[in-house]
Every structure is written in structure tokens, then in C-alpha cells.
Amino acid sequence: MNSRIVQIVIIFLLAFFTGVNFVVFPALGTAFTDVSVFGLSPSQFGNLFIPQVICIIISCLGTPFLVNKLGPKIILAAGLLLMTTSTGILWLLQFFMNDKSLLFPILMILVAFTGSGFGLAITTLNPLAASLFEKNKSFAILILQFLVGLGTSTSPMMMNLIGNVENWMYVPASIFVLVSIIFILFLFLKLEKGTFFELPKHFKIPSKLWIFFIAIVLYGFIEGTFGSFGAIILKNQGLDNKASLGLSLFWGGIALNRLLFGIFSKNNDLSYLFLFSPLIVAGLLLLLLLYPNVSLIVLMMFLIGFFMGSIFPGSIGWGTVEFPTLSVLVSGFLMAANQIGTGIITNVLGNFSNQTNIIFQFLIICMVLICVLLFYLKRNSKIKEAF
Numbered sequence: 441m442n443s444r445i446v447q448i449v450i451i452f453l454l455a456f457f458t459g460v461n462f463v464v465f466p467a468l469g470t471a472f473t474d475v476s477v478f479g480l481s482p483s484q485f486g487n488l489f490i491p492q493v494i495c496i497i498i499s500c501l502g503t504p505f506l507v508n509k510l511g512p513k514i515i516l517a518a519g520l521l522l523m524t525t526s527t528g529i530l531w532l533l534q535f536f537m538n539d540k541s542l543l544f545p546i547l548m549i550l551v552a553f554t555g556s557g558f559g560l561a562i563t564t565l566n567p568l569a570a571s572l573f574e575k576n577k578s579f580a581i582l583i584l585q586f587l588v589g590l591g592t593s594t595s596p597m598m599m600n601l602i603g604n605v606e607n608w609m610y611v612p613a614s615i616f617v618l619v620s621i622i623f624i625l626f627l628f629l630k631l632e633k634g635t636f637f638e639l640p641k642h643f644k645i646p647s648k649l650w651i652f653f654i655a656i657v658l659y660g661f662i663e664g665t666f667g668s669f670g671a672i673i674l675k676n677q678g679l680d681n682k683a684s685l686g687l688s689l690f691w692g693g694i695a696l697n698r699l700l701f702g703i704f705s706k707n708n709d710l711s712y713l714f715l716f717s718p719l720i721v722a723g724l725l726l727l728l729l730l731y732p733n734v735s736l737i738v739l740m741m742f743l744i745g746f747f748m749g750s751i752f753p754g755s756i757g758w759g760t761v762e763f764p765t766l767s768v769l770v771s772g773f774l775m776a777a778n779q780i781g782t783g784i785i786t787n788v789l790g791n792f793s794n795q796t797n798i799i800f801q802f803l804i805i806c807m808v809l810i811c812v813l814l815f816y817l818k819r820n821s822k823i824k825e826a827f
Contacts, residue, residue, distance in 0.1 A: 444572065446629070447572060447629055447631070448572050450622065450625055450629055451565065451568055451569060451572065451584075452569070452583070452584060453622050454520070454561070454622060454623075455562075455565055455569070455587040455588050456587040456588070456590060456591040456594075457615075457618060457622050458520070458523070458561050458562060458565065458588060458591060459588035459589060459590065459591020459592040459594070460591040460592070460594050460595050460619070461523045461524070461554070461557075461558075461591075461595075461619050462523070462554065462588075462592060463591075463592045464530065464554070464595050464611065464612055465488065465489070465530075465547075465550075465551055465554065467595035467598065467599045467611060468530075468599060468608055468611060468612075469485060470605050471599075471605050471608035472485050472547070473485050476605075476606065477537075477605060477608060478537075478543055478547075479543075480543075480544060480547075484544055488544075488547055488548060488551055489786075491548055491549075491552040492551045492554060492555035493555065493779055493782065493783040494552075494555070494783075495552045495553075495555035495556040496555040496558055496559040496775075496776075496779045497559070497776045497779045497783070498559070499519075499555070499557075499558075499559025499560050500563050500772045500773075500776035500779065501772055501773070501776050502772075503515060503560050503563035503564060503768070503771075503772045504563070504639060504769040504771070505639070506560075507564055507637050507768050508637060508638055508639040508768065511631070511637065512567075512568050512631050513629070513631040515560055515564050516560070516561055516565065516568070516631075517623075517626070517627065518557075519558065519559070519560030519562075519564065520561055520619070520623050520626070521623070522553045522554070522556050522557030522560070523554055523557035523558060523561065523619070524616060524619050524620055524623060526551075526554045526557065527554075527612045527615050527616045527619065528612070529546075529550055530550055531609055531612040531613045531616055559772075559776075559779075562771075562775060563771050563775050564768070564771075565584060566581055566584065566585075566756055566760075566775070567637065567760065567767040567768045567770075567771050568631070569581055570757070570760050571637075571767075577757055577760050577761055577767075578702075578705060578753075578754065578757025578758065578760070578761065579702045579703075579705055579706050579757075580702075580757075581753050581756050581757040581760065582698050582699075582701050582702030582750065582753045582757060583698070583699070583703075584753075585698050585752070585756075586695055586699045586702060586753075589691065589694060589695040589698065590695055592691075593691055593692075593695070595615065598610075598611050598615075599611055637767075638765075639765070639766065639768070639769060640765055640766075645769075646763060648763075648817060648821075649759060649763060649766070649769075649773060651813055651816065651817055652758075652759050652770075652773075652777075652817065653773060653774065653777045654777075655755065655810050655813040655814060656752060656755055656774045656777035657777045657781040657784075658781060658809055658810050658813075659748075659751050659755075659778065659781060659806075659810060660777065660778045660779065660781015660782040660783075660784075661782075661784070661785045661803070661806050662748065662803050662806055662807065663748070663752070663781070663782060664781060664782035664784075664785040664786050665785055665803060666690055666745075689742040689745065690741045690744060690745035691745060692742065692745065693741070693742040693743065693744065693745025693746035693747075693748075693749060694745040694746070694749040695749070696746060696749070697746045697747065697748070697749025697750055698749045698750060698753055701714075701749065705827045709824065709827065710827045711823045711824055711827040713750075714751075714754050714758075714814075714823075714827055715814050715815060715818060716811070717748070717750060717751055718807040718808070718810040718811040718814065719807065719808065719811045720747045721744055721747045721748055721807045722803075722807035722808050722811070724743055724744050724747070725744065725800050725803050725804045725807065726804055728740055728744075728800060729797060729800040729801070729804070751810065752774075752778060755774060756770060756771055756774050756775075757827075758817075758821075758823060758827070759774060761825050762821060
């Protein structure tokens with residue numbers, strides 16, 4: 441169980457199942473808001489994810505120091521345990537549906553567990569994957585993030601497969617069993633702390649890393665906009681029946697880019713494609729703003745997702761190469777930045793969800809700023825080693 445190949449297989453499977461487990465609550469949205477099941481109001485369902493975002497940010501920022509002290513296996517195990525416990529209790533709630541007044545506070549606690557567990561797990565998994573491919577760190581992180589993204593698209597698919605919303609309990613039950621199996625296999629792995637996860641005794645966050653942080657907060661604005669309000673925006677653009685298709689293609693484009701970028705960056709210099717990706721996205725958004733052609737929107741959504749795909753994991757990979765002694769800090773810092781951006785935009789954008797032109801203008805500015813920041817970071821950097 442301690443060969444490098446076995447370690448790689450289990451770690452990358454964990455990435456996939458972490459993604460599956462993470463979105464179990466959003467995937468059950470129809471069950472949570474159905475009067476015959478959980479009966480949450482729309483405002484309760486929206487507020488349900490506030491503790492998740494807060495807990496992810498806190499755990500992402502705290503994980504580097506915990507991993508430095510306790511090692512990656514203990515922290516990753518703790519994160520996985522929190523997530524599986526939350527999913528298991530969610531499944532058990534089917535037996536306690538009579539008193540609906542208690543359901544919302546219980547769900548808030550479970551969502552906080554999931555958020556904390558995800559922050560601990562994913563922040564540890566990024567540098568852990570990089571440590572298994574020391575000559576191709578960015579490749580490892582891109583593939584890992586592709587698998588996380590693939591996992592996050594699986595839970596909603598499972599909800600669609602069960603059909604009847606009253607069968608909601610089969611989704612957390614299936615996820616609980618699958619994650620538990622891979623978690624047991626993980627416990628047999630021998631993972632050394634090594635120097636890769638150690639932080640210097642005395643350090644300050646480099647100024648360049650703060651610029652990465654700002655860029656990823658801006659990226660979080662874009663991802664959060666399409667993730668939370670994508671369907672509304674597409675309907676405002678005239679895409680009524682195919683809004684869900686456009687959103688699926690957006691996430692599919694992100695996943696495909698991460699897979700292809702990870703594969704081809706090993707033997708090809710993709711640094712300029714990475715640097716210009718935000719500008720390409722800005723151009724596509726401008727086209728959507730100026731020419732809202734219904735027949736082209738679906739294709740444009742795929743292309744926007746595709747060129748966005750490498751920005752977030754690529755920044756983590758680049759930062760890991762740029763600051764090798766702070767790799768686990770880079771992971772936690774930028775994961776927190778993404779959640780901060782997503783959390784801010786999710787709470788602010790509700791006031792502008794019907795003003796599509798203003799949203800697109802804002803997103804275009806964000807993408808142009810990201811491109812400027814990335815080119816600033818490129819100076820005297822190790823970007824060629826990352827891509």
C-alpha cells in the first residue's frame with residue numbers, strides 16, 4: 441500500500457470523492473426546498489451556505505500551520521472524517537423528519553462540518569499531489585483540480601438519476617459508503633511529513649503571494665457569479681429552456697481545460713496561453729454583452745469556462761513552484777482567496793441579478809485586472825517551470 445503508484449491512485453481518488461462529498465448539500469437543493477421533504481424557505485436555503493463559506497476560509501488559512509505541526513495524513517484524515525460524518529448524519533435525518541423546526545439548525549451545523557472538512561482536505565491535497573510529482577507540480581495540481589471538479593458535477597447527476605425528490609436519502613447514503621471505502625484505504629497509506637510540508641520557523645507572506653491572492657479573489661467573483669447566478673443570467677439573455685445546458689457546458693469547459701492543460705503542459709510551454717486566458721475570457725464576455733445572440737450563448741458559455749479553467753489551479757501550481765518552502769501555505773492562502781471572492785459576490789450579486797449588462801461589465805473589468813496582475817507576476821518569475 442506504500443508504493444508511489446498506489447499513493448498516487450488513492451490521493452487522486454480522494455480528490456474526486458472530496459468533490460463529490462463537497463456539493464452534496466447544493467445537489468439536494470430541490471429536496472431542501474420541497475414542502476413535503478425538508479420544507480426550507482428560499483432564504484433559509486440561501487443562508488444555509490454562509491457557515492460553509494466561513495468555515496472553508498478559516499480551515500484553508502489554518503491548515504498550513506496544522507499540517508506543518510501534525511503532518512498531512514492526520515489533517516487530511518480529519519478533513520475527510522468531518523465530511524463523511526456530515527454526510528452520514530444527513531442520511532440519518534430521514535428518520536427525524538417529523539420536527540421540521542430542528543432541521544434548519546442541524547443542517548447549518550452539518551454544512552459547517554462539510555466546509556471545515558473540505559478546507560482541511562483540499563488544502564492538504566494540493567501540495568500532497570505536487571509532492572508526488574516534484575518535477576511536474578503544476579501538472580499534478582491541475583489534474584487534481586480537474587478530478588475535484590468532476591466530483592462536484594457528479595452529485596447533482598446522482599440527484600437527477602434518483603428521479604423522485606422523496607428518494608433524496610439515496611444520494612448521501614451512496615456518497616457516505618463510497619467515501620468511507622476510499623477513506624479506509626487511505627488510512628493504510630504511509631505518508632511522511634517530509635520537508636515539503638514544513639514551513640520556515642520565521643517567515644512573512646511574500647508580496648508576490650499577496651498579488652496572487654488578489655487575482656484569485658477576482659477570479660472567485662467570476663466563478664461565484666456563474667456558479668450561483670448563472671442560470672438567472674442566461675435566462676435574462678434569452679436562454680430559457682437551455683439555461684441549465686449552458687451552465688453545464690460552462691463547468692464542463694472548466695473541467696476539460698484543466699485536464700488538457702495538465703496533460704499538455706508537461707511537454708509544451710503553455711505559459712502565454714495561461715497569461716492571456718483572462719483577456720480571452722474578457723473578450724468573450726464583451727461579445728456576450730454586445731451581441732446577445734441566443735444561438736451562440738451556449739457555445740460562448742463553454743468557451744468562457746474553458747479559458748477560465750486553468751486560472752485558479754494554475755495559480756496554485758505557479759505559486760507552489762515560485763515559493764517551494766511555502767507550498768502548503770500557497771494552497772491554503774489561494775483556496776481561501778477563491779472562497780472569499782465567491783462568498784462576497786454571492787451575497788452582493790443578488791441585488792443586481794437582473795441587471796445583466798452591469799454584471800458583464802464588472803466581470804470584464806475583473807478579468808482584465810487578473811491579466812494585468814499575472815503579467816506583473818511574470819517578471820523575474822519561474823513561470824516557465826510551472827507551465
